[in-house]
Amino acid sequence: MFKFNHSILPKIGDIQLPEFPLLLAPMEDVSDPPFRALCKEQGADVVYTEFISSEGLIRDAAKSVMKLDIYEKERPVGIQIFGANLESMLQSVEIVEKSNPDIIDINFGCPVKKVVSKGAGAGILKDIDLMVSLTEAMVKHTKLPITVKTRLGWDDDSIKIIEVAERLQDVGCKAIAIHGRTRAQMYKGSANWAPIAEVKNNQRMHIPVFGNGDVDSPEAAMKMRDDYGLDGAMIGRASIGYPWFFNEVKHYFKTGEYLAPPTIEARVDAARRHLQMAIDWKGEQLGVFETRRHYTNYFKGIPNFKEFRMKMVTSDHSIDVFEAFDEVLENFGDYVFS
Secondary structure (H helix, E strand, O other), X not given: XXXXXXXXXXEEOOEEOOOOOEEXXXXXXXXXXXXXXXHHHOOXXXXXXXXXXXXXXXXXXXXXXXXXXXXXXXOOEEEEEEOOOHHHHHHHHHHHHOOOOOEEEEEEOOOXXXXXXXXXXXXXXXXXXXXXXXXXXXXXXXXXXXXXXXXXXXXXXXXXXXHHHHHHHHOOOOEEEXXXXXXXXXXOOOOOOHHHHHHHHOOOOOOOEEEEOOOOOHHHHHHHHHOOOOOEEEEOHHHOOOOOHXXXXXXXXXXXXXXXXXXXXXXXXXXXXXXXXXXXXXXXXXXXXXXXXXXXXXXXXXXXXXXXXXXXXXXXXXXXXXXXXXXXXXXXXXXXXX
8 A cells, every 4th residue: 555664764853763663742731741751761752742832932921931841861852832923933942942852843733722713733724835934934943853743634625734744844844743633623533544644655755754643552553654654653642641552562563462551559650750740840739730630541440449539639639649549559459450
């Protein structure tokens, strides 16, 4: 179906990546430094920050500026920004550079209404000339490699991703990650990877083409690599509360077998460290509140767990959450995940 050459290892600018790298997708309120650090430990090759508003950065909005924090141990790391105003985007590049990331990524794919209504994120898929000119200006404005994350198109009638990818490459974009849905689909239905493979199979393309959307099992990642021939997989929802996903994919690639699921001790340890890093990074209240979304997945599949999960997600003080973790070890220490 598609012809590819996996003997050439992908590079983003001067950043050499392994064969078929696994990238942690930028996810709002998820891809913060503690979570990225855990994913990095578990095999993510490149991690991206949650998307940051260019307008917020310029206004010096505390929430936007805080998202610029990166740990040395998570490199290579990309900071992702979104916006549709040229001057704001260029100013934000200057602000982002001070955090010294390895990559600056532009979000041309977010389907959420509050972003799209400003012409940013996937909204820009209605104006491909603007998308290209913004990218070109940003490439010229920084020495850091600029990458792009986008979708197939605005809707099924406007899929021009082959042209879009070529034009972005021509103005200096160093890699492109494509989510296999249109903006109209949001996150519904199934991701379609065939148009992404067509981008990769275009003789003119020489930058890495990463696939995104529905990479939710080691088999799916292998299919993306072998049947669609993409340069790597960007993984989002499958990693929430489950940073082990990256290592599980790599183990499957290497052996053709599933890695044993993490033990209850490993899960409690990850949840504990996640919460502690979050508190160290953003303070007790925010740290406790913003780590809650991960607990359901950390402890998914354990029977009669509701009481413990409720304590984790409703407690306002970290001492109570840490206590809940201890109780999980006491009560479910022997539980074997299948």
